[in-house]
Amino acid sequence: MKPLNPPVTNWSGKRIWLVGASSGIGAALAKRLLAAGAQVVISSRRIDQLTLVAEGHPNAHIVAFDVTQTEAWPQALSQVVEYLGVIDLVIMGAARYDPTHSWEIDLAQVEKSFDLNVVSMYRGLAFIVPALLAQGAGGIAMIASISAYTGLPRALIYGATKAALNNLAQTLYFELAPKGLAVYLINPGFVQTPMTAVNDFEMPGLMTPEQAAAAIMAGLEKGRFEIRFPGGFANLLRWLARLPDRVRFAMLHRLTKM
Numbered sequence: 001m002k003p004l005n006p007p008v009t010n011w012s013g014k015r016i017w018l019v020g021a022s023s024g025i026g027a028a029l030a031k032r033l034l035a036a037g038a039q040v041v042i043s044s045r046r047i048d049q050l051t052l053v054a055e056g057h058p059n060a061h062i063v064a065f066d067v068t069q070t071e072a073w074p075q076a077l078s079q080v081v082e083y084l085g086v087i088d089l090v091i092m093g094a095a096r097y098d099p100t101h102s103w104e105i106d107l108a109q110v111e112k113s114f115d116l117n118v119v120s121m122y123r124g125l126a127f128i129v130p131a132l133l134a135q136g137a138g139g140i141a142m143i144a145s146i147s148a149y150t151g152l153p154r155a156l157i158y159g160a161t162k163a164a165l166n167n168l169a170q171t172l173y174f175e176l177a178p179k180g181l182a183v184y185l186i187n188p189g190f191v192q193t194p195m196t197a198v199n200d201f202e203m204p205g206l207m208t209p210e211q212a213a214a215a216i217m218a219g220l221e222k223g224r225f226e227i228r229f230p231g232g233f234a235n236l237l238r239w240l241a242r243l244p245d246r247v248r249f250a251m252l253h254r255l256t257k258m
């Protein structure tokens with residue numbers, strides 16, 4: 001079957017903007033893309049961390065900014081265009097995770113999470129989509145999470161933000177693919193990064209950031225719309241999410257021991 005997006009066949013010279021590149025999955029992905037010969041603009045707030053990621057890579061360029069500041073986006077975009085000329089792919093992965101049970105809602109955390117994980121995606125898209133349409137080509141990849149598939153314990157805020165991105169990516173694909181743009185939805189499982197360091201439970205299928213970066217690149221190379229990993233755990237959760245409510249809730253209680 002024909003892939004939903006054009007497969008990336010050669011990373012050499014690909015012009016990529018990676019937002020959320022200073023640590024974890026983003027940093028590992030930046031290093032892997034740079035090693036494969038791509039031109040990569042790396043963004044996030046911490047310039048010292050971005051400098052470490054770029055070290056030793058002449059094809060890396062840093063544009064530091066805060067994605068929650070709407071006015072920072074057009075400035076960052078023009079710097080990126082100045083550096084890359086044309087953008088082949090924008091990967092957006094800046095996010096936060098505040099593990100929360102249903103009985104401990106902190107509204108400040110809710111607002112911060114939705115503002116960063118969801119609203120900031122729209123802030124970026126508001127400027128990136130017109131720029132890519134004007135180019136007549138290019139791709140947008142959003143990092144969501146497999147926690148989007150179904151309600152999970154402690155994911156009261158995070159899961160809802162990532163479910164929003166799963167829906168958003170589908171509309172983007174539906175509307176932008178016919179106009180010649182690629183849209184990718186990246187749904188990782190558990191990855192050992194600063195974000196998951198707060199988890200005090202055993203994380204099934206835990207991957208290293210390097211394995212996650214390799215899985216993302218493999219998905220892009222196959223031209224997938226949804227890039228989900230690790231295979232076993234991500235597919236299990238997706239299957240569970242499609243079971244009748246009664247069966248799914250019962251199985252999730254058993255699996256999570258909650």
Ligand SMILES: NC(=O)c1ccc[n+]([C@@H]2O[C@H](COP(=O)([O-])OP(=O)(O)OC[C@H]3O[C@@H](n4cnc5c(N)ncnc54)[C@H](OP(=O)(O)O)[C@@H]3O)[C@@H](O)[C@H]2O)c1
Pocket residue numbers: 019020021022023024025026043044045046047049065066067068092093094095096116143144145146187188189190191192193194195196
């Ligand atoms: N780790 C997992 O198990 C897992 C699972 C599923 C999905 N994900 C998703 O994968 C992506 C990367 O997560 P990670 O685990 O690698 O976490 P991480 O190491 O905490 O990385 C988060 C990134 O977001 C950036 N960021 C945060 N706030 C920002 C802001 N206001 N402006 C600009 N950049 C900002 C951070 O950089 P600065 O602090 O320098 O700004 C950092 O580069 C996220 O979307 C996350 O939700 C992770």
